[in-house]
Amino acid sequence: xxxxxxxxxxxxxxxxxxxxxxxxLKPGQMTALIGxxxxxxxxxxxxxxxxxxxxxxxxxxxxxLATLSAKARLARVCFMPQFFAANAALTVxxxxxxxxxxxxxxxxxxxxxxxxxxxxxxxxIGHLAEAYISELSGGQxxxxxxxxxxxxxxxxxxxxxxxxxxxxxxQLRVLSQIREAxxxxxxxxxx
Numbered sequence: 253x254x255x256x257x258x259x260x261x262x263x264x265x266x267x268x269x270x271x272x273x274x275x276x277l278k279p280g281q282m283t284a285l286i287g288x289x290x291x292x293x294x295x296x297x298x299x300x301x302x303x304x305x306x307x308x309x310x311x312x313x314x315x316x317l318a319t320l321s322a323k324a325r326l327a328r329v330c331f332m333p334q335f336f337a338a339n340a341a342l343t344v345x346x347x348x349x350x351x352x353x354x355x356x357x358x359x360x361x362x363x364x365x366x367x368x369x370x371x372x373x374x375x376x377i378g379h380l381a382e383a384y385i386s387e388l389s390g391g392q393x394x395x396x397x398x399x400x401x402x403x404x405x406x407x408x409x410x411x412x413x414x415x416x417x418x419x420x421x422x423q424l425r426v427l428s429q430i431r432e433a434x435x436x437x438x439x440x441x442x443x
Contacts, residue, residue: 253278254300254408254440259308261295268292269299269306279407282431282441294334297410297442301331312407312440326354330406332397334413344388344396345381348372351400367403374429375399390417398426402433409434411443 253276261269269292277283285293298304302317302325310317317325342350348368349360372378377395380388385396394417401409411430415423427443434441 254312256310257308259306261306268295277440279438279440280435282434285442294412297412301329329408330401330404331410332401342385343382347385348399352403371399371403407439409439409441
């Protein structure tokens, strides 16, 4: 279970999180974090992912996430930011492969190749495998970002507005896809 207690964070003198927290989130379920713009939702996700340091505690099971190294935390918590920015000369296939290999050695196996192909197929973006990431529309790039997250084997998945650049049909499909992947992995998810 993932739980946050008494989180306080400020950007300079501007407080964003004040005694924030949530009851334990259970594996296999997708939880929605709802609030107005600029209310601290993205900041909360960044704190949980370890990208920002806040007062208070975030625990996963019996582990205080603040005690983990950055690499260990990255292995357990996957964060998909709201905006996907890529200016590199990489194909969609390459970008998803990098997400898979980020925590392991860089030697690519046949299993890695199959997993990336399957992730692209599941996200219904297989036809974009050889397209350069810099050439994609906002919605297509967001689908790549979802595939990058779901190819990882994490305990916690944090999706910051994963459907904001998608039309309604694709929003429903992506949310269904995320829900299925989380249930299959018995992982914790917040979006």
